[in-house]
Amino acid sequence: DVKVTQSSRYLVKRTGEKVFLECVQDMDHENMFWYRQDPGLGLRLIYFSYDVKMKEKGDIPEGYSVSREKKERFSLILESASTNQTSMYLCASSRQRINEKLFFGSGTQLSVL
Amino acid sequence: GQQVMQIPQYQHVQEGEDFTTYCNSSTTLSNIQWYKQRPGGHPVFLIQLVKSGEVKKQKRLTFQFGEAKKNSSLHITATQTTDVGTYFCAGPSSARQLTFGSGTQLTVLP
Numbered sequence: 001d002v003k004v005t006q007s008s009r010y011l012v013k014r015t016g017e018k019v020f021l022e023c024v025q026d027m028d029h030e031n032m033f034w035y036r037q038d039p040g041l042g043l044r045l046i047y048f049s050y051d052v053k054m055k056e057k058g059d060i061p062e063g064y065s066v067s068r069e070k071k072e073r074f075s076l077i078l079e080s081a082s083t084n085q086t087s088m089y090l091c092a093s094s095r096q097r098i099n100e101k102l103f104f105g106s107g108t109q110l111s112v113l
Numbered sequence: 114g115q116q117v118m119q120i121p122q123y124q125h126v127q128e129g130e131d132f133t134t135y136c137n138s139s140t141t142l143s144n145i146q147w148y149k150q151r152p153g154g155h156p157v158f159l160i161q162l163v164k165s166g167e168v169k170k171q172k173r174l175t176f177q178f179g180e181a182k183k184n185s186s187l188h189i190t191a192t193q194t195t196d197v198g199t200y201f202c203a204g205p206s207s208a209r210q211l212t213f214g215s216g217t218q219l220t221v222l223p
Contacts, residue, residue, distance in 0.1 A: 031209055035213075040122065040215060041215060042119070042201060042213045042214055042215035042216050043156070043201065043203075043213040044213075045210060045211075045212075048209065048210065050209055056209075058210065059212075090155060090156070098205075098209070099143065099144055099146075099161075099205045099209075099211070101146060101158040101161060102146075102148075102156070102158065102211065103158070104155040104156050104157070105155060106154075106155050107155050
């Protein structure tokens with residue numbers, strides 16, 4: 001089975017801090033994604049990557065950046081955390097084929113105080 | 114941009130009752146996927162529908178894709194407490210991107 005591992009289950013940060021969320025997948029998937037999940041809003045795509053060092057903006061990229069230096073690892077960066085970035089962050093991966101199913105990590109609940 | 118709307122947002126049913134959630138897209142979809150997220154868990158892929166009018170079954174779950182490929186539904190027959198969770202539909206907004214509906218949170222009362 002595909003395993004997508006997110007480094008932290010819960011994270012508490014202060015406003016203005018730089019925050020790194022890490023995600024690793026073990027199935028050699030080309031595509032990796034970062035979503036945030038908020039009640040009533042479903043899952044919204046922040047950024048995705050289809051290859052090493054490649055990235056594309058999703059629907060809500062403002063306030064975030066990403067890094068993909070290795071195929072298995074995809075990092076989400078909050079340059080200066082704000083309270084409106086308090087959310088559940090979900091990492092996902094999929095194979096290269098068009099619209100392949102997503103495999104999700106367990107999520108990181110981030111609280112920005 | 115593309116929008117995927119899902120109703121209802123919440124549904125409470127008595128165990129043994131049926132449940133249906135509906136998904137509507139603002140654009141024609143090449144396919145639609147369904148995911149289930151248990152409380153405290155992460156979304157898990159259930160199924161993908163590709164053909165117009167397609168109907169697929171997984172035990173008590175029946176998935177339909179509309180003839181115009183702009184809507185879909187998930188029907189659960191005789192719900193059980195193990196069906197509790199949030200059900201999401203998702204449609205492609207590009208070759209690599211999926212747009213998710215807002216989900217339907219199902220509560221099953223014993």
